[in-house]
Amino acid sequence: MAVDRGSTKHGPVRDDILAHEVEGLVRAGRDTRAEEWRSAEPFPEEATGGPQNLDAAGSRVGVPAGMTPVDVEERSELARWLGRAVFPANRDEIMDHLRHQHAPDRVVDEVAGAPPDIQFTSLGALWRVLRPGPPHVESRRH
Numbered sequence: 001m002a003v004d005r006g007s008t009k010h011g012p013v014r015d016d017i018l019a020h021e022v023e024g025l026v027r028a029g030r031d032t033r034a035e036e037w038r039s040a041e042p043f044p045e046e047a048t049g050g051p052q053n054l055d056a057a058g059s060r061v062g063v064p065a066g067m068t069p070v071d072v073e074e075r076s077e078l079a080r081w082l083g084r085a086v087f088p089a090n091r092d093e094i095m096d097h098l099r100h101q102h103a104p105d106r107v108v109d110e111v112a113g114a115p116p117d118i119q120f121t122s123l124g125a126l127w128r129v130l131r132p133g134p135p136h137v138e139s140r141r142h
Contacts, residue, residue: 071131079123081107087123091116094126 024032067075081103086094091114098108110130120126 075123075127078107078110078127082123082126084123088119088121090119094120 081098081101082094086097089097091111094111094114095108098111111126114120114126114129118129120129
């Protein structure tokens with residue numbers, strides 16, 4: 001009776017060699033090699049369907065403190081329609097620019113919630129007024 005090894009690409013000796021190469025990684029849960037070139041190549045996460053761009057706490061890497069991943073996506077969409085050339089500008093100038101760029105109504109409507117008497121110097125200043133968080137003033141009243 002044949003023993004099923006789960007692999008038909010090479011023999012049992014090669015299986016043992018490959019298992020030995022990753023034994024430290026499997027036992028320790030981290031790379032144990034002193035020289036990086038000796039380490040086994042990592043398996044791509046997109047092939048496993050595993051989480052991507054997460055830190056040890058499970059948060060997305062690159063998400064600023066005080067912001068959720070949804071906030072980052074929404075701020076990025078606003079930036080996509082605005083760009084840097086529109087600033088400094090007040091609310092009405094920003095809304096005109098968004099309409100000229102054919103931005104979605106939800107983006108224009110969100111900017112409509114900003115006070116009309118503030119001169120915004122950047123997207124960050126506009127975002128902090130639209131989604132107040134920790135106090136950070138980068139805009140000036142006129």
